Amino acid sequence: MDKEMGVVLLKLVVLSVVAAAVLGAVYIPTQVQLKIYQQEQKELALVDVMPLADHFDPVRSGEEILYYRALDADNNLVGYSFFHDQSGSQDMITIAGGIDTEYKVSGIKIMSHAETPGLGAKITELAFTDQFIGVAQSDLMLSKNDGAIDAITGATVSSVAVIDGIQAKILEIKANE
Amino acid sequence: MEDVSLFAIAINGIFVKNFLLVQFLGLCSFLGVSKETKSAVGMSAAVMFVMILASTAAFLIYEFLLKPFGLTFLTTISFIIIIAALVQLVEFIIRKFSPPLYRSLGIFLPLITTNCAILGVVILNVRLEYGFIESVFYGFTAGVGYTMVMLLMSSIREKCTVLRIPEAVQGIPHAFFITTLLSMAFVNFFGVIPT
Amino acid sequence: MTGTLLIAQSAMVIGGIGFLVGIVLIWASIKFAVETNPLVDEVIEVLPGANCGACGYAGCADFAEKVVEETAPIDGCPVGGFDVVKEIGAKLGQEVKEAESIYPFVRCNGGVHCTDKIDYVGIDDCRAVMMISDGEKGCSYGCVGRGTCVRACPFGAITIGDDRLPHINKNMCKSCGICVDECPNDILVMANETETVHVLCRSNDKGKLVKSVCEFGCIGCRICAKNCPEDAITVTGFLAEIDQEKCTNCGLCVDNCPQKTIEMISTSVEAAA
Amino acid sequence: MKLSVSHPPHIKQGVTVKTIMWSKIAILMAVSLMAVFVFGLSALAMILVSTISAVITEAGIQKLTKQELTIKDGDAVSIGMLIALLLPHTVPIWVPAIGAFFGVALVKHAFGGLGSTLFNPAIAAWVFMNMSWGALTKISSVSHIGSASYNILFLGKYSDVIFESGAGTLAEVSSFILVIGGVYLIYKKYIDWRIPSSFIVTTVVMALLLGEDLSYVITGMLFLGVFILATETATSPITKNGRFIYGLLCGVLTVMYGFISCNYVVAVLYAVFFANAVAPFIEKNTSPKPVDEVAL
Amino acid sequence: MILCVSDEMTKEEMKNNSKTPKEAEEYRQQVVIPLLQHRGAICEPLVDVEDNVLIGQKIGECDNDYAAQVHSSISGHIIAIEERPHPSCVKKPSIIIESNGTNESINFKTCTNPSKEYIFDTLQDSGIVELDGYPVFNTLISKKIIDTVMVNLTYPSDANSNCTSDNIPKIIEGMKLLMKASDAEGVIIINKTDGQLASSIRSSLNGDNIKIINTKRNYIPLMNNLLAHDMTGIRISNRDTPGYAGVMISSAYGALAVSKAVLEGIPPIEVNVTVSGAVKNPMINTVSIGTSFKDVIQSSGGYLGEPGKIIMNGILSGTAQATDEVPVIKSTTEITVQSIDEVVRDKPGPCIHCARCVDVCPVNILPGRIASFSDIGRYDECSKLHVNSCVECGLCDYVCPSSRHILQLIRFARTALIRLFNIPEEKESPNLKLGCESCETPCDTGTSSVTEGGKK
Amino acid sequence: MAEKTILGEYLRGIVKDNPVLALVLGLCPALAVTTSVENAIGMSGAALFVLLGSNVMISALRKQIPPIIRIPMFIIIICTFVTIIDMVMEAYTPPLYKALGIFIPLIVVNCIIIGRAEAYAIKNNVKYSIVDAFGIGTGFLVVLVAIGAIRELLGTGAIVLFGFKLISIPIYSDTPATFMILPAGAFMTIGVLMALVNYNRIRKLKKGA
Numbered sequence A: 001m002d003k004e005m006g007v008v009l010l011k012l013v014v015l016s017v018v019a020a021a022v023l024g025a026v027y028i029p030t031q032v033q034l035k036i037y038q039q040e041q042k043e044l045a046l047v048d049v050m051p052l053a054d055h056f057d058p059v060r061s062g063e064e065i066l067y068y069r070a071l072d073a074d075n076n077l078v079g080y081s082f083f084h085d086q087s088g089s090q091d092m093i094t095i096a097g098g099i100d101t102e103y104k105v106s107g108i109k110i111m112s113h114a115e116t117p118g119l120g121a122k123i124t125e126l127a128f129t130d131q132f133i134g135v136a137q138s139d140l141m142l143s144k145n146d147g148a149i150d151a152i153t154g155a156t157v158s159s160v161a162v163i164d165g166i167q168a169k170i171l172e173i174k175a176n177e
Numbered sequence B: 001m002e003d004v005s006l007f008a009i010a011i012n013g014i015f016v017k018n019f020l021l022v023q024f025l026g027l028c029s030f031l032g033v034s035k036e037t038k039s040a041v042g043m044s045a046a047v048m049f050v051m052i053l054a055s056t057a058a059f060l061i062y063e064f065l066l067k068p069f070g071l072t073f074l075t076t077i078s079f080i081i082i083i084a085a086l087v088q089l090v091e092f093i094i095r096k097f098s099p100p101l102y103r104s105l106g107i108f109l110p111l112i113t114t115n116c117a118i119l120g121v122v123i124l125n126v127r128l129e130y131g132f133i134e135s136v137f138y139g140f141t142a143g144v145g146y147t148m149v150m151l152l153m154s155s156i157r158e159k160c161t162v163l164r165i166p167e168a169v170q171g172i173p174h175a176f177f178i179t180t181l182l183s184m185a186f187v188n189f190f191g192v193i194p195t
Numbered sequence C: 001m002t003g004t005l006l007i008a009q010s011a012m013v014i015g016g017i018g019f020l021v022g023i024v025l026i027w028a029s030i031k032f033a034v035e036t037n038p039l040v041d042e043v044i045e046v047l048p049g050a051n052c053g054a055c056g057y058a059g060c061a062d063f064a065e066k067v068v069e070e071t072a073p074i075d076g077c078p079v080g081g082f083d084v085v086k087e088i089g090a091k092l093g094q095e096v097k098e099a100e101s102i103y104p105f106v107r108c109n110g111g112v113h114c115t116d117k118i119d120y121v122g123i124d125d126c127r128a129v130m131m132i133s134d135g136e137k138g139c140s141y142g143c144v145g146r147g148t149c150v151r152a153c154p155f156g157a158i159t160i161g162d163d164r165l166p167h168i169n170k171n172m173c174k175s176c177g178i179c180v181d182e183c184p185n186d187i188l189v190m191a192n193e194t195e196t197v198h199v200l201c202r203s204n205d206k207g208k209l210v211k212s213v214c215e216f217g218c219i220g221c222r223i224c225a226k227n228c229p230e231d232a233i234t235v236t237g238f239l240a241e242i243d244q245e246k247c248t249n250c251g252l253c254v255d256n257c258p259q260k261t262i263e264m265i266s267t268s269v270e271a272a273a
Numbered sequence D: 001m002k003l004s005v006s007h008p009p010h011i012k013q014g015v016t017v018k019t020i021m022w023s024k025i026a027i028l029m030a031v032s033l034m035a036v037f038v039f040g041l042s043a044l045a046m047i048l049v050s051t052i053s054a055v056i057t058e059a060g061i062q063k064l065t066k067q068e069l070t071i072k073d074g075d076a077v078s079i080g081m082l083i084a085l086l087l088p089h090t091v092p093i094w095v096p097a098i099g100a101f102f103g104v105a106l107v108k109h110a111f112g113g114l115g116s117t118l119f120n121p122a123i124a125a126w127v128f129m130n131m132s133w134g135a136l137t138k139i140s141s142v143s144h145i146g147s148a149s150y151n152i153l154f155l156g157k158y159s160d161v162i163f164e165s166g167a168g169t170l171a172e173v174s175s176f177i178l179v180i181g182g183v184y185l186i187y188k189k190y191i192d193w194r195i196p197s198s199f200i201v202t203t204v205v206m207a208l209l210l211g212e213d214l215s216y217v218i219t220g221m222l223f224l225g226v227f228i229l230a231t232e233t234a235t236s237p238i239t240k241n242g243r244f245i246y247g248l249l250c251g252v253l254t255v256m257y258g259f260i261s262c263n264y265v266v267a268v269l270y271a272v273f274f275a276n277a278v279a280p281f282i283e284k285n286t287s288p289k290p291v292d293e294v295a296l
Numbered sequence E: 001m002i003l004c005v006s007d008e009m010t011k012e013e014m015k016n017n018s019k020t021p022k023e024a025e026e027y028r029q030q031v032v033i034p035l036l037q038h039r040g041a042i043c044e045p046l047v048d049v050e051d052n053v054l055i056g057q058k059i060g061e062c063d064n065d066y067a068a069q070v071h072s073s074i075s076g077h078i079i080a081i082e083e084r085p086h087p088s089c090v091k092k093p094s095i096i097i098e099s100n101g102t103n104e105s106i107n108f109k110t111c112t113n114p115s116k117e118y119i120f121d122t123l124q125d126s127g128i129v130e131l132d133g134y135p136v137f138n139t140l141i142s143k144k145i146i147d148t149v150m151v152n153l154t155y156p157s158d159a160n161s162n163c164t165s166d167n168i169p170k171i172i173e174g175m176k177l178l179m180k181a182s183d184a185e186g187v188i189i190i191n192k193t194d195g196q197l198a199s200s201i202r203s204s205l206n207g208d209n210i211k212i213i214n215t216k217r218n219y220i221p222l223m224n225n226l227l228a229h230d231m232t233g234i235r236i237s238n239r240d241t242p243g244y245a246g247v248m249i250s251s252a253y254g255a256l257a258v259s260k261a262v263l264e265g266i267p268p269i270e271v272n273v274t275v276s277g278a279v280k281n282p283m284i285n286t287v288s289i290g291t292s293f294k295d296v297i298q299s300s301g302g303y304l305g306e307p308g309k310i311i312m313n314g315i316l317s318g319t320a321q322a323t324d325e326v327p328v329i330k331s332t333t334e335i336t337v338q339s340i341d342e343v344v345r346d347k348p349g350p351c352i353h354c355a356r357c358v359d360v361c362p363v364n365i366l367p368g369r370i371a372s373f374s375d376i377g378r379y380d381e382c383s384k385l386h387v388n389s390c391v392e393c394g395l396c397d398y399v400c401p402s403s404r405h406i407l408q409l410i411r412f413a414r415t416a417l418i419r420l421f422n423i424p425e426e427k428e429s430p431n432l433k434l435g436c437e438s439c440e441t442p443c444d445t446g447t448s449s450v451t452e453g454g455k456k
Numbered sequence F: 001m002a003e004k005t006i007l008g009e010y011l012r013g014i015v016k017d018n019p020v021l022a023l024v025l026g027l028c029p030a031l032a033v034t035t036s037v038e039n040a041i042g043m044s045g046a047a048l049f050v051l052l053g054s055n056v057m058i059s060a061l062r063k064q065i066p067p068i069i070r071i072p073m074f075i076i077i078i079c080t081f082v083t084i085i086d087m088v089m090e091a092y093t094p095p096l097y098k099a100l101g102i103f104i105p106l107i108v109v110n111c112i113i114i115g116r117a118e119a120y121a122i123k124n125n126v127k128y129s130i131v132d133a134f135g136i137g138t139g140f141l142v143v144l145v146a147i148g149a150i151r152e153l154l155g156t157g158a159i160v161l162f163g164f165k166l167i168s169i170p171i172y173s174d175t176p177a178t179f180m181i182l183p184a185g186a187f188m189t190i191g192v193l194m195a196l197v198n199y200n201r202i203r204k205l206k207k208g209a
Ligand SMILES: Cc1cc2nc3c(=O)[nH]c(=O)nc-3n(C[C@H](O)[C@H](O)[C@H](O)COP(=O)(O)O)c2cc1C
Pocket: A154, A155, A156, A157, B188, B189, B190, B191, B192, B193, B194, D257, D260, D261, D262, D263
C-alpha cells in the first residue's frame, strides 16, 4: 500500500474519530435530559391516572416493576397504578392505568402507540379514555357485549386491546394482593 | 423481546408491513427502476442480497460491539458505514468475477447505499429487538416483499406502454397512482397478524 | 469520568470500523481493479440526454463511448447544437468550428389544394396511407398530411396546420433530421437557413395530370427557367429544380410561376402561429 | 366516383363496446330493481346519486380536458351503478357520490380512461370508501334477511343462495339474477367463460377442502364478483391461460381472505382487487405459443 | 365462422344467372395483363407494342426460379406496355392488348393420359399460380417430398366460383394429375357445414383413392401452413411452406387450371369470378384475365346505386380496390361491391383488452396487443409477440368491439420489420423509415406478406 | 450560463430543482411523515439542519476529500449531523420524535442530502453551499407542508398545529376521509400534485411554442 493510500486511510479514520467524539459529546447531555423527561412523564402519568395518591411504591418481582401501590400522604393504600404493554392493531400500545382499592378504574392514559392515525390513534383522546373512569373490572367490555366501553368506530381492535390490557393487569394485581 | 414466530415475520415482512407500500421505505429506487421487469428483477435481487448481508453484519456489530460498551447511539453511523462498505465490496467483486452479472446488477448497486429500505431493515431489527435468526430472516422477507411489489409494479408499468395515459400524468405521477392502488390492495392485510 | 471514557470508546469503535472499512475497500479496489474511461462519463454529462437516437447510436451513452473511441464524429449529435460540440471538443482536446444552421422545409404546397383520389379508412399515419395504392392524394408525390413527421419529431417542433401541411417551429427544431427520415414521401428536406427560394413540389407527373389534381403543383412549363437571370433553374421531366449554389434569392421565378409553385420563404422555416 | 379503401376485413361483427357495456348495465338494472324491492327507496336514491355522480364526473373531466364525451359507451354508468350496489342500504347518500367521483376521476380517467383502467374502478372506489368511512360502509356476511322466510324448493339454508345471500349490500339479494345474467353474457360471448368458471370452481373446491359451510361462502357478492367484477376486461389478463390462472387466483384469495376474516362478502372484493394488481404479471408470463413456432 | 357473408344469394341462384364467356365478350375490347401475378420476379415481355398476339400466346416470361409465365387472353394487338393499376396495391408493368374480335387462338395441345414428365413440362410452361401466389410448378419441383395433395375447398371465394357441378369432375382430374406427378395421396378438405358440396364431390369421386376431411374452420390461401398443420399435426415455421409437412395444397381454382393445362393444353387465360354485393345481377362469370373490374361488373348488370367499395377475393380477407380499372388476374376469384352505406368506417376506440381477438385468432397469438405495440411504433415488441405468425385471416379485426384496425397495424409492423432487417446498414435509430417499397412482391391475395418465398 | 446570485440560487432550490417534485428524491419521508403539518415541519426542519451542516462541512473540507472515498466521507459527515439531531429531538421534543419514528435516522440515506453533497457542496464555496442548503431545504419544507396540509385537512377534517386548531371543516370533520392519512392517500396526494405540476409545465410549453 503506497503513501497516498495511507493518507486517504488516515483522513477516513480521523473523520470517523472526530465524528464519534462529537456524537459522544452530544450524547451525554441529551441522555440526561431524556432520562429526566421520561421520569417526569412517568410520574405525571401515574398522578394523572391516580389523582388521590401522594406517592407511589413500586411492587417488584426481581428487577422488574410489576405495578405501583398508590399511597396517600398518610401512607394509606388508596389504590394501584401500573404500566402495561398490549399489542394493538399495528404495534405495542403502552397503557398507564390506575385503579382504586375496589378495583374500579380511576383513570387511564395511552403513553405510546403506533395505531393508524385517525382510526386507532383515537384511543389517546379523552372521549375514549374518560369512559373508563369508575368502571368496575366486570364491566370492562365493549358495549356491544353489554360492557361499559364504546369502541371507536373502525378501530375495534385497538379499543379491545386497551380494554384487554387493563383487564389483564387488574387480574394480575388482584391475584398478587 | 417478544417471541415472534418466523412465520409471523414472513407475513409481516411481505404483506402486512410491506416496505414499499406500507412503510414507505425504498421508494426512490422503486419508482426509478420499476419501468421494466428486467431491471426490476436485477434491483430486487441486489436489494435482497444486500439486505441479508447487512442484517447479518449489523447484528454482529450491534450485539458484540455497541451493546456491550453502551454505545447504542452509534447505531446509525456504524450501520451506514457497514452498508456502504458492503455495497462497495460487492460491486468490486461482481465486477471482477462476473462481468455479465455486473452488467445486469452492477448499475443498481450504487443506488442501494442510499436506499432507505436497507438501513431501515437493520434499524428495525434493532428496534424490534430481533435475535440473529430473526434479523437475518426479516432481512430476507423484507427483500421478498420488496421483490414481489417490484415484480407486480414492473409488469403493470410494462403493460402501461400500450395504454393511453394522459400526457400530464405520464411518468412519475402515473407510477404514484399505480402505487396508490397497489397500496390499497395491500390494505386488508392490516391486522392479519398483530405484531 | 464516564463522559470522557464514553467519548474515547466511541472514537475507538467508529475509528476502528472506519479503519477496517478503509483498509478493506482500498485493498479491494486494488485487488479487483477494472479499467474504465472517465472521459466517457464526462462526455455523457455534456450531451443533452434526450436519447433520441438522431446521432445514429443507441442513446447518448453509446454515442459518448463512440466519440471517445473516435469512431463517431465529434459533431455527431445534432440536438445539442454547437455549444455541445464545443464542449466535447474541449474535453477531447479538439478544435471545432461552427456549422451553418439547417432546418427541414416542406417540399409540397398541396395539402387542401390537392384532391383526394380515394376515401381512405384506416390508421392515421402517412406511411400506412402510402402502403395503399400510392396514397390517398391525387398526387402520389405530395404530402399525405397525416402527421407521421409530427409524431416522429422528438422535440415537438412540427404541427399539422389547417392547410393539412406540416409546419415546423424553428424555435423548437433541433435539426436532428429524424422527420426527414421518417417521411415516406421525402417531402421534408434539410435546407440551409440562407437558402430561401424553393420549388414546393416534387411531382414528376405530366403537367396536365398535375393540374387536374393540385392547384399549386409544378407543371414543368419552364417559365421560371427562362426568367432566371442566374440560370439556376433546370427543369427535368416535369419538375423544376433550383441550384442553390447559383441562386441569389432574387425572386423573379417566384413572381413568374403561373402555378405559384415557387415560393420565397423569408426565414426558410416559418414559425408556427 | 371515389372508392373507399381500407385493409380487410371489410365487415364487422357488430358487437361493440357499447353493446357489451349496456348489456351488463341491463343486468345491473335488474339487480337494482331487486335491491329497491327489498331495501326500499333508500336503495334507489343511492343508485341514482352514484350513477349521476359518476356520469357528471366523467363529463366534467372530458369537458375540462377537451376530450370527446364518452358517456354513451356506458362505462361511467356501469361504474356508478356498481359502486352503489357494493354498499349496504344504510349508507348515507353522499358516500357513494364521493366514491363514484373517486372511481371515475382517479381510477378511470387519471389512468387514461376506457381500456386503460388497470384496476376495477368500482372496487377501487369501494376500497376507498371502506378505508375512509369503514364504520359506515361495514358489510357483514352473517345477517341474512331471513332464509327461513324464503325456503324455496326444500333447499333449506341454501335457498338464500338463490334468493338472497349475505344481505349486506344492495347487489347481494339478486344471486339468481346475476347467475342468469352472467350465463347470458357468456352465451353471447360478451364476457369470457374462462374467468368465471375457474373462479367459481376454485372457490367451491377450496372452501370444501377447508371444511367451510358453503352457504356462507356462496354469497350474492361471489356471483357479482364472478360474473361482473372479475370479468372486467381491462383489469384481467388477455391470454387464454392467463385468464384461467386469474380466475384461480381470485378463487384462492377469496377463500383465504374469507377464511381468515370470516367475511366472505368483503373477501370477494379484496380478492378481485388484489388479482387486478397481479393480472399484468400473469399476462406477461402466459404469452401463448403460436401454432407455427417450431422447436429448434 | 362464415368467411363470406355479404351476398344473400344462394349458389343456385347464382348459377342460374351465369353467363357464358361468349355473352360477356362484348365488354372485352381491351385487356390489361400485368407482368407480375405471382410472388417472385417480374416477367420480361416477349412482345412489343403493335405486335399481334393470339389467345394463349405466351407474352411474358422470366428465367428466375420463381416465375410464372403470362399468356395473352385475347387475340389482338398490343397497344402499350406500361405501368397500370394492379389489384394488389400499387401500379405494376402490364401489357395492354386491344381485341381484334377474332378469337383466334394458338394450337392447344390436348392429351388424354399424360405421363409424369408431360405433366411437369406443361405445368412449367403454363405458369399456373396458386391463390397464395406460389407457382404450382415450383411447389412440385421443390426438394420437399410431397406425400399428400390436399385440395382446399373451404375458401369460400374459391369454392363458390369454381365448384360448379360442371367443374367438379375437372377439379378431381386436376387433383389426380398432381397426385400422379408427385406420387402422393389425395385429400379434399371441406367445411363441415357445406354438406351439399361434400355430397356432390362424393358422387363424382366414384372409387378414386381420395379422402374427404371435414373441418370446423374455413382456410383462406394464406392459411395453407395452418391447414397442413391442422391436418398433419406438424408445426410449420412461417418461413416454410406446407411442403415441410409433406403436403401440397391446391385450391379448386388450381386443380381446375392444372387439368385444363395438362389435358386440354390451355394455359390460365380465364378465371371464374363470382360478382356479388351491390350489383344488379350477382352471378358467376367466366372472365378473361386482364379484363377490368369495371367490365366484369358491367356484365353483371352494373352497379346498384353508387358503389362505396370494390373488394377482390372475399369480404373478410380481400383487398379493397382504389379504382375499378384494375384488371382481373390469375388469382381473382370474387369481386364484391359494397354500397356506400355498407362501408365500415367505425372510428377506432382504445383497446379494452376484451381478448375477443385472442380467442378467435387461429394461430394463437395476441393480435390486439401486437396492434397496440405497432400503433406506438414498438416493432421490436411486435416481433417478440410473433407478429410474423399472423395469417391475415382478419378475424381479430372482425370481432374487435373497439373497431381497431388490428390487421392493418399488424401488416404495418411486419412491413416495418422487413425494412429493419433488409437494410441493416441504415442507422440503428429506434425510428424506422417505412414506405411502400417493401411491397416488391405482388400481393394478389391482398397481402404484403413477408414470407421469404420469392426473394432469393 | 447566467451569473449566480444568492437569491437565484435560493429560489432554484424551491422551484426548478425542487427536491421532491422535480428531482423526485427523498420520497420516503415526504410520504411517510406527512400525516400532519406538524410532522411535516418537524421532518423538514431536521432535514434542513442536516443539509445545512453537511453542505457547510463538505464544502469547507472539499479540498481535503479524496475522490475515491468521497461517498464514505459524505456519509460519515451526514450521519454525524443526523445522529445529533436524532438525539436532540429525542430528548427535547419526544412526541414529535415518536411520530417521525425511523425516518429521522433515515435522513442519512435521504437521497436529497447526498445528492446535494455530490452535485453542489463538493463543487462550490461555503457561502453558496449555505444558500443551496436553505433553498433545497425550503423546497422540501414547502412540498412536505403542502402534502401534510392536504392529507391532514382531508383526512381528519382539521389542521392542528402545536395544539392550535388552525383550520377545521365544520360538518366534514365528523366523518373525514381517513383514506387520506393512510399510505394510499399519501401516494395519491403526491401523484395528483405532480400531475398538476406537469400539466402546468406542458401547458406553458405549448403556449410558448
Ligand atoms: C384478511 C383479513 C384478515 C384479518 N385478520 C384478523 C386477525 O387475524 N385478527 C383480528 O383481530 N382481526 C382480523 N381482521 C379484522 C377482522 O376481520 C374484523 O374486521 C375485526 O376484528 C373486527 O373489528 P370491527 O368489528 O371493528 O370490524 C382481518 C381482516 C381481514 C380483511
